[in-house]
């Protein structure tokens with residue numbers, strides 16, 4: 001049984017912990033918060049036996065085998081490093097870290113300590129994404145890809161009111177690319193590999209972060225458009241267009257309704273039932289890596305390709 005402790009006390013931690021009982025072999029052991037009162041209250045609310053307000057104490061605990069990291073993106077690296085160094089397996093929320101160099105450093109440490117480093121990219125383990133992968137050959141030679149995730153954040157209102165908000169704070173590695181664009185990039189590199197060339201543009205908001213952006217990624221024989229926004233909403237689906245047909249994906253972070261149109265035939269609609277959301281699938285994969293000795297290299301390679309492509313997008317958008 002993997003005994004897991006959490007870092008971060010926001011909604012995503014509660015949602016993640018709610019998914020744990022769906023997966024055999026893992027349970028919540030305790031909760032860390034920087035604030036001792038919040039640590040104790042969160043532990044009580046989530047049904048955890050222990051709570052800590054000193055990270056060192058949590059990492060020294062022999063009751064903890066693995067750590068879930070759901071803090072602001074810029075904090076991930078130091079917290080993951082400390083956890084790996086203490087011999088704990090790490091499940092870190094997307095994006096795993098901010099730079100490729102940080103991830104490579106953590107990978108080296110994970111290898112030294114013989115523990116697993118895993119990025120919680122929920123879309124990558126969603127059965128809807130398996131179906132997309134399975135259907136791709138049907139559309140023939142792929143020529144155009146458009147992936148998008150544009151959802152206006154309620155926290156944007158606080159930015160407009162001049163208040164500090166982590167997810168819109170560049171110093172916290174917030175912004176649309178890191179928060180939502182990462183799903184588009186991860187799906188792109190996972191399904192099609194790293195692009196040969198990248199161009200990008202962004203919309204900067206008052207906090208200094210990218211509120212929205214677009215990237216153009218090219219391959220030898222196809223072009224991909226990625227669109228992401230935390231300040232506007234879009235209902236447009238993602239698409240993969242091939243010479244024989246088109247695949248339409250309702251949500252790139254959680255593919256659920258997938259349409260396949262071949263030529264002028266009617267759309268074949270596939271619905272992937274996930275009544276409890278898609279967090280349990282990434283937890284299942286983590287358990288397989290930690291407890292069943294599965295090879296983490298493909299998962300880690302996807303994260304590396306994602307981070308490399310995000311760095312290229314950032315550089316291209318800064319240059320424009």
Ligand SMILES: NC(=O)c1ccc[n+]([C@@H]2O[C@H](COP(=O)([O-])OP(=O)(O)OC[C@H]3O[C@@H](n4cnc5c(N)ncnc54)[C@H](OP(=O)(O)O)[C@@H]3O)[C@@H](O)[C@H]2O)c1
Pocket residue numbers: 007008009010011012032033034035038069070071072073075093094095120122166167178179
């Ligand atoms: N997979 C998903 O669907 C999903 C959804 C949402 C978010 N996420 C990811 O989850 C992570 C957290 O995102 P969020 O929007 O929840 O972040 P957040 O609300 O800004 O912070 C999360 C937690 O981190 C701690 N924290 C806040 N500021 C901190 C700081 N400056 N230094 C250290 N700890 C700090 C806080 O816990 P304490 O004060 O109690 O320590 C807070 O509850 C991000 O990596 C994000 O990309 C994933």
